[in-house]
Amino acid sequence: MFYRYYDPRLYWPALHATPYSHDYTFTHRPYPEVNTEMFMKSAEQMKDLLKEADVLMDHIISSSKWTSELMKAAQQSNKSKVIQLLKSAGVQSKMDTSYTPDGLNIMLYSSVGELDCCHLKLSIRWS
Numbered sequence: 001m002f003y004r005y006y007d008p009r010l011y012w013p014a015l016h017a018t019p020y021s022h023d024y025t026f027t028h029r030p031y032p033e034v035n036t037e038m039f040m041k042s043a044e045q046m047k048d049l050l051k052e053a054d055v056l057m058d059h060i061i062s063s064s065k066w067t068s069e070l071m072k073a074a075q076q077s078n079k080s081k082v083i084q085l086l087k088s089a090g091v092q093s094k095m096d097t098s099y100t101p102d103g104l105n106i107m108l109y110s111s112v113g114e115l116d117c118c119h120l121k122l123s124i125r126w127s
Helices: 037-062 064-075 079-088
Strands: 015-017 024-026 094-100 103-112 115-125
Touching: 037 064, 037 103, 037 115, 064 079, 064 094, 064 103, 079 094
Parallel strands: none
Antiparallel strands: 015 024, 094 103, 103 115
């Protein structure tokens, strides 16, 4: 059986060895300068999404009639009714919903300017 000779330059292109020594040097690619502005703005938007999620959870906990309507609409795949109910609970962000036999998935979206920066997925089980 033939075993190929191991040449590190084939497997590690950033590893450069001189032909007559065992002096290995690694070349590192430079990273761009750190700019925290967008990251901080995204974190601020995420806080708003978390506040909306908190208000929604409080609404689900406190109103059994409203929660029953939400569950019925979701089980019937009435997406427009589900979104209308979620907005009536105080959710102002862009959202998308999906349903499973086990529960409701709500995705809240936020953006900074034109950039889509934040997603918060809520998965709430009902069975």
